[in-house]
Amino acid sequence: MTKRWVLKDAADKGTVQELAATLNISPVLSSLLVQRGIKSFDDAKYFFRPTELHLHDPFLMQDMEKAINRIEQAITKNEKILIYGDYDVDGTTAVALTYSFFEKLHKNIEYYIPDRYKEGYGISTQGIDYAAANSFTLVIALDCGIKSVDKIAYANTLGVDFIICDHHLPGSELPAAIAVLDPKRADCGYPYKELSGAGIGFKLIQAWAEVHDIPFEDVAQYLDLVAISIACDIVHLTGENRVLAHLGLKKINENPCIGVKTLMEVAGRGNTYTISDVVFLLGPRINAAGRIDDAKHAVELLIACHEDAAKEKGDMINIRNTERKGHDQQITDEALSMIDNDEVMIARKSTVVFNEAWHKGVIGIVASRLTEKYYRPTVVLTRSNGHVAGSARSVLGYDLYEALCGCSDLLIQFGGHKYAAGLTMHSENVPAFIQKFEEVVGSTITDEQLVQQVSIDAEIELKDIDAKFFRILSQFAPFGPENMSPVFLTKNVYVSGNAGLVGSAHVKMFVMQPGSAAFSSIAFNQGELLPQLKPGVPFDICYSIEENVWRDQRTIQLNIKAIRIN
CATH class of the missing domain: 3.90.1640.30 (inorganic pyrophosphatase (n-terminal core))
Known part of the structure; x- marks a missing residue:
């Protein structure tokens, strides 16, 4: 899947340099902190050393x-x-x-x-x-x-x-x-x-x-x-x-x-x-x-x-979770087959799939998986309590709730927020809803919103990643919304040795630059690029840096989000 690479705006250079000197850290790490609103020693102390004393009254x-x-x-x-x-x-x-x-x-x-x-x-x-x-x-x-x-x-x-x-x-x-x-x-x-x-x-x-x-x-x-x-x-x-x-x-x-x-x-x-x-x-x-x-x-x-x-x-x-995964996989496979075998559905800017036999408890998970696959606003419908119930998911920047408001005349009820929602309708309204939802999405979504975005925090060289850099970066955790694991861009890296597949779709390899160490890397769901990842062929990567633990051995690993062959 093609992805848009978007480099975040650079933080104020003066603030970055001052904070780097105050904390004795690299300008790259300082820039990441300033991006997160951390601009002083006291801000950094609160960020890196949270205690119960920081809880509000x-x-x-x-x-x-x-x-x-x-x-x-x-x-x-x-x-x-x-x-x-x-x-x-x-x-x-x-x-x-x-x-x-x-x-x-x-x-x-x-x-x-x-x-x-x-x-x-x-x-x-x-x-x-x-x-x-x-x-x-x-x-x-x-x-x-x-x-x-x-x-x-x-x-x-x-x-x-x-x-x-x-x-x-x-x-x-x-x-x-x-x-x-x-x-x-x-x-x-x-x-x-x-x-x-x-x-x-x-x-x-x-x-x-x-x-x-x-x-x-x-x-x-x-x-x-x-x-x-x-x-x-x-x-x-x-x-x-x-x-x-x-x-x-x-x-x-x-x-x-x-x-x-x-x-x-x-x-x-x-x-x-x-x-x-x-x-x-x-x-x-x-x-x-x-x-x-x-x-x-x-x-x-x-x-x-x-x-x-x-x-x-x-x-x-745990048994219920195994059952849930079974339902999840079965319904996802069925939904993917429905879409892939229908040229009209493939060409749409939205996805709506319906099967009255699907388990209502997992349709939200399936909607998320379909959104990841096709990257467009998605609704998964099934029958429940005499009506048709649905779970909906959206893509970055697109207001799903507003789209459902545009279809409200066909719904019994709906609720949620910008990126996730639930809805209920009479079964006879399903065909009209599929058409109306596509019309609303098609007239309000931009082409840019239909391409998955990789948000990049900073551009670095592989030689910038050393033990001190990783130790401080690890203290940015816990990661989550508004404090995501930083994503880095490094240009013109090479495969060291040979790249190979893990499972059916994941690329495992070592990457390096002249003068840098070779870093173990994993690129999930990017197996289609494997034939192009040959020694001597330069490419750019977007990645986060994580610790990989295998048989009690801890190593730095690059989790590659996107690859661009030069």
């Missing part, structure tokens, strides 16, 4: 005092408390940490995860009815609820109070809950706006701990769950999130809770987890519980106090 969040007072009242009066959360990784980790913390203080407490297929996302009428029927007078809702104006109004008629802990963008009206904790509220002065749902839950228990003189260590034991939520919900890895992720990864690698430790064991990996490992090894297994079966199993694993119980849940979740 939770009471800076609007309504935090109201929330703490209402929980205090519930515990004092022995009211029944229900911890309610979404069925994805962020929701289940948020429920697990909040439930585990308050369960130690108050035994009249339970948790509730809505059924993905029967109730859908967010606060449901069924969930409210469950609370009322079982005499719960306080519900703490996590990772959902900020737009549940009608649902909270209904709960109020039943005498069920809500505390909402959400991180999504509010609508024009806030729900009439006892407290609404959301940094994205227009009237909230909290200094950091990009917390995950579990991050909001963590701030709630942090606030309770401060009021009741509970040591921070008793709160910090849940940071592994917060790090998992941050990684898997793809929130910004800047500011307070980066502090929480750093501390949470440290806990994952040194002393994870029983549930997380079990999950690591069934995933086949011990310690030294990175954010990427969490995303690809832990997140899918937690998600699989809700996609294939019941997300409550994920919560049961994450709150487990005994290894035997955790092992039983971990093994079951």
